[in-house]
Amino acid sequence: MSPQRALIIGATGFVGGHLVELLAKKHPEMRLLCLTRDATPAKIEGLKSLNSHVDVLEGTLEDSELISQAAEKVDIVIHVAHSDHVPSVQAVLTGLKRQVATGSRKPPLYLHMSGCGVIADNVFGERVEHPKEWTDVGFRLDEHGDHRILEAGTESEGRIRTSILFPGLIYGIGKTRRSSAWVPLYSNLAKAAGHADTRGPGEVSQYCIHVQDVALAVVCVLDALLEGKIRGGEDGLFFVTSQEPTISWSEINSVLGDIMYSKGLVKMSGAKPFPESITEPLGHCKVTRENVVRDVTVMRELIACGNWGGTQNGARESLCRSVVKEMLEIAMP
Numbered sequence: 001m002s003p004q005r006a007l008i009i010g011a012t013g014f015v016g017g018h019l020v021e022l023l024a025k026k027h028p029e030m031r032l033l034c035l036t037r038d039a040t041p042a043k044i045e046g047l048k049s050l051n052s053h054v055d056v057l058e059g060t061l062e063d064s065e066l067i068s069q070a071a072e073k074v075d076i077v078i079h080v081a082h083s084d085h086v087p088s089v090q091a092v093l094t095g096l097k098r099q100v101a102t103g104s105r106k107p108p109l110y111l112h113m114s115g116c117g118v119i120a121d122n123v124f125g126e127r128v129e130h131p132k133e134w135t136d137v138g139f140r141l142d143e144h145g146d147h148r149i150l151e152a153g154t155e156s157e158g159r160i161r162t163s164i165l166f167p168g169l170i171y172g173i174g175k176t177r178r179s180s181a182w183v184p185l186y187s188n189l190a191k192a193a194g195h196a197d198t199r200g201p202g203e204v205s206q207y208c209i210h211v212q213d214v215a216l217a218v219v220c221v222l223d224a225l226l227e228g229k230i231r232g233g234e235d236g237l238f239f240v241t242s243q244e245p246t247i248s249w250s251e252i253n254s255v256l257g258d259i260m261y262s263k264g265l266v267k268m269s270g271a272k273p274f275p276e277s278i279t280e281p282l283g284h285c286k287v288t289r290e291n292v293v294r295d296v297t298v299m300r301e302l303i304a305c306g307n308w309g310g311t312q313n314g315a316r317e318s319l320c321r322s323v324v325k326e327m328l329e330i331a332m333p
């Protein structure tokens with residue numbers, strides 16, 4: 001049997017780097033075609049150092065036909081570039097559907113990384129006394145943008161086997177992009193304001209997950225699909241969080257504030273609400289809105305399969321101390 005081929009979209013990202021490296025360990029035969037914009041020699045070298053079976057396809061998420069053509073030729077597509085980029089999702093589905101129409105191969109797999117923003121409450125930092133407890137068991141996507149992927153995964157004929165993963169707040173140190181996007185975002189906002197915090201009182205909290213465990217979760221879902229343990233579509237929807245208690249943005253940002261104060265980057269330690277002049281220009285900033293995720297459950301189904309336990313515990317301590325410190329140093333040397 002010829003080795004499987006996978007198109008990875010977002011390989012150079014925070015999650016993508018860990019994923020590419022993990023695939024080298026768990027699927028050493030798999031060939032990876034990595035879509036990358038600005039394919040500089042350094043970027044290509046960086047990817048090949050993580051996985052020697054990498055080929056680079058230069059292009060952006062806007063290059064729909066390029067993505068469709070690549071998806072048409074692979075067995076697996078893993079999209080970890082942008083949770084809400086509809087044109088690139090459509091391009092992947094177009095390519096996979098063309099492939100299915102030829103009837104020449106097994107139904108292809110499409111794993112897409114979304115985020116827990118889909119279950120956000122759209123409050124702006126206020127505490128909610130009795131938040132809804134979410135579970136991914138029987139979870140329904142309703143009208144969210146990811147429904148296109150779900151629909152493609154539930155068609156009875158020529159089905160694409162799909163899975164959508166919804167991680168909580170991701171922390172840790174990346175292999176290619178070194179820090180999670182929220183670290184430079186919040187540290188730059190803090191610099192502009194002279195102190196750290198988030199919109200409103202920062203009482204909203206969410207579950208977190210180490211970046212290494214996010215990569216592990218992707219590979220576990222991939223294996224479960226390959227082995228037929230899950231069919232995909234409606235039983236391919238997974239929240240990806242640790243089992244530790246949620247962490248609030250005021251907790252995270254007060255550590256951020258202490259560290260930035262000790263480096264002389266802000267005028268006070270700890271955190272307090274940002275003034276309107278800081279939050280107003282954010283408008284519909286996804287990251288700020290995404291802060292409202294609170295209660296999700298763990299990947300119960302995968303745990304039940306005995307496939308996933310997660311390896312990195314101690315999120316509260318490590319995220320709130322050493323990891324935020326280290327991430328901040330990477331983001332703001």
Ligand SMILES: NC(=O)c1ccc[n+]([C@@H]2O[C@H](COP(=O)([O-])OP(=O)(O)OC[C@H]3O[C@@H](n4cnc5c(N)ncnc54)[C@H](OP(=O)(O)O)[C@@H]3O)[C@@H](O)[C@H]2O)c1
Nearest residue numbers: 010011012013014015037060061080081082083115169170
């Ligand atoms: N980080 C979190 O806390 C978090 C939480 C929940 C969900 N998520 C979701 O998880 C996924 C991975 O997140 P991440 O933190 O790993 O993201 P990231 O570090 O920002 O990486 C994004 C990747 O996508 C590529 N990319 C972005 N826009 C592109 C474009 N227009 N054309 C081509 N490539 C493009 C980047 O390539 P370049 O190298 O060219 O920049 C990079 O490889 C995303 O879907 C994100 O929404 C993240």
